[in-house]
Amino acid sequence: MQYCKYHPLDGATYYCEQCKVHQCDHCVDDEPVLARCFVCGHNLESLGSGNKAEPFWRRLPEAFKYPLNASSMSLIVITSIASVLAMLMPFLWILSLLLYLFAAGALLKYSLTCLEHTALGEMKAPDVLDAYQGGISLLLKLLVITVVLVLLVGAAANYLGPAVGGLLGFIVVICFPAILIRFAQTESMLEAINPMAALALIGAIGLPYGLLMVFILIMMTSVGLLQEWIGQLFPAVSYVFQSMVSSYYTLVVFHLMGYMLFQYQDQLGYSARSDDEEEQPKREAADRLAAQIQVLLKEGDYERVVTLYYQAFKQFPNDARFFDQFFELLYTCKKTALMADFGSTYLHFLNRKKRTDKLTPVFKQIRLIAPDFLPDAPALRVQLASSLKQQGDVALAVKLLNGMHKQFPDYAELPQAYYLLSTILEQLPNMQAQADKCRQMAQQLEKIAERKKLAAAMAQAELATNKPLSVKTPGRSPSAMVTKSGLHLELVPIEPVNSAEQAD
Ligand SMILES: [Zn+2]
Ligand SMILES: [Zn+2]
Known part of the structure; x- marks a missing residue:
């Protein structure tokens, strides 16, 4: 198993030939379709989720937890009680047969759905409502498959001798899980019975398929043992309990079969992604x-x-x-x-x-x-300066405001900025004169702003009436006033900062 270069604990799903690096799903460019290397942009070789999937026997604890959820467990309990009820009322045989078929059909349909969902990488049990319909017809199909297989073995034993019959029976038992898997995938009897398809599946999975067989055998034996123990003590409870345990095992086995499909997807020629690692389908x-x-x-x-x-x-x-x-x-x-x-x-x-x-x-x-560094926007400087003033960091506040009329001559709130500066300077020792000058400057700036406003209003009126207004002083544009007035207002020196730092 290869690991992602950038996430050494995660299994790799891709390989970059160019960089000679393994990557996980997270570390590749998956837009638009083909995965590409984030570093060099090359198309990547997909390793598939098979590389990441651990073998099924390592997943046994998770597999046994798989049916342990409200949805699956209620189905198990209800179908078990229903099938036991069906057994207890032989006098109404049609009703009891229907009840039994309904219970077994629902469980089968749900098991097949579990297998299918797991094979597509969904490691949580599906909702029971997803598997509501079509259970009985599936059950009947499976019944037909079983009958056909039994008849085949019987015919072989009858016409070709017991040795051939026994061999064929053995092969059928071995192939039965594969037939179930094919049946879950296709829901078709012919596809499921096709011996070549079943053998191809077994061939692709290999030895783990044998392990699955052993595992199923152990589970079946354990159900028998449980029945013997409990059946002797509480015969009444025994049936319900036995049915529940075997239903539970059935779900575990179908989940494991689905997991094998998921694990061997590359060999089986399809591609699915696990949702185990809470990966979003599209980033x-x-x-x-x-x-x-x-x-x-x-x-x-x-x-x-x-x-x-x-x-x-x-x-x-x-x-x-x-x-x-x-x-x-x-x-x-x-x-x-x-x-x-x-x-x-x-x-x-x-x-x-x-x-x-x-x-x-x-x-x-x-x-x-x-x-x-000083912020590039005057409003931000004023905002920072007033916060700093509140926090008592007057030196930095002065740095923020000092010289603003030169850097931002068109800033509308300049007067307020200088009023703020004057109150800050007042807090500093020996800065009273500077604070006063600063306040004067703020007042002047205010006047300029007012004049500017007036001029702008008049210019607008002029535009509207298309008549020149005599009130306007000739040759004095608003910006010229600012520059001219700005010149004699250059008073706030940088020294207060130093003296403030000394004062601290
Ligand atoms: Zn990664
Ligand atoms: Zn690369």
Whole structure:
């Protein structure tokens, strides 16, 4: 058995010729249809689930747990009671025969369904309601198959001698599980009796088929033994109990037969996937991208990892795992340039996801890796600054707000930002003068903003009436005012930060 290179505890299902690497279902690109290597893009060689499936005798504990669920157990109990009731009323023989057929038919239909589902990789017992209809006709078909086989053996013994008859009988007994399997798969009598098909099945499975026979024999003997023990003590309970135990064993055996089909699917020429490992039938594009990132990360191909992360941010802007993982990666690997680039994206993401409690700690983490980092959006800076002010980290708050009127001259909330800055400066020792200047600047900015608003309103009115308005001062566009007024407002120095740090 081969294991996945990236998940050393999981069995491999694919092999890449190019990379000489084994992979599991999780670590391959399964879009659109053919599996391809995440690393080199080559088509992969499928190893099938047969590689992963453990032999059936190792699965015995699971097999015995298979019928232990409410649905299967209630069917076992009901059919057992029904068939015992049928035996207890011989006077109404038609009714009792019907009841018996109904009970046995339901159990047979359910057993065949179990086999089929297991062969397709479903390791949990199906719902009883799935196996509700057609039980009696299946039972009659199986009865016909058995009668035909018995007649064949009898005829052989009669016409060709007891030796040939005995040999044929032996072969029929050996083939009987294979015939049952074929019957479950096709629900056709002719297909089931076809000796070549049964022999081909036995040939494909090989020695484990013999083990299954031994196993069935042990179970049948144990039912007989149980009956002898309990039958002597409580004859009345004995029938119900015996019927229940044999029904239970029947389900276990049909599950095991189905499991053998699943295990030898490659030799039998079909392909099924186990649902044991809670694998989804179809992966989401985001999950596939996440899986590829994990593979490339384990391969150490960081350049492609970064490219894929940026692709993920665009494609899945609401998928937290990509943002969180990439941030963790940059933080642990101390990638300064990448962190400076990604920092604002991550802070915006946290804001968008209402994870505001994370904003300041993440901001500080980013600055540990990229010391000069400041967010690229003025609103985010103000938001961070007011949180930091509340937390008492005034130095960092000043850094965030300082010089904003130059970097974001068009930001509408500039006055509020500077009022905030002035209240922060007031908290610092020897900064009263600066705080006052800052407040003055905020007031000036407010006036500019008002004038700007007025000018914009007038420009709009002008557009609407198509008449020039004389109120407007000539040659002064709103942006020019900002630049002009901005020039003499350059007052807030970087020093308060240093003095604050000294004060701390
Ligand atoms: Zn894997
Ligand atoms: Zn490859």
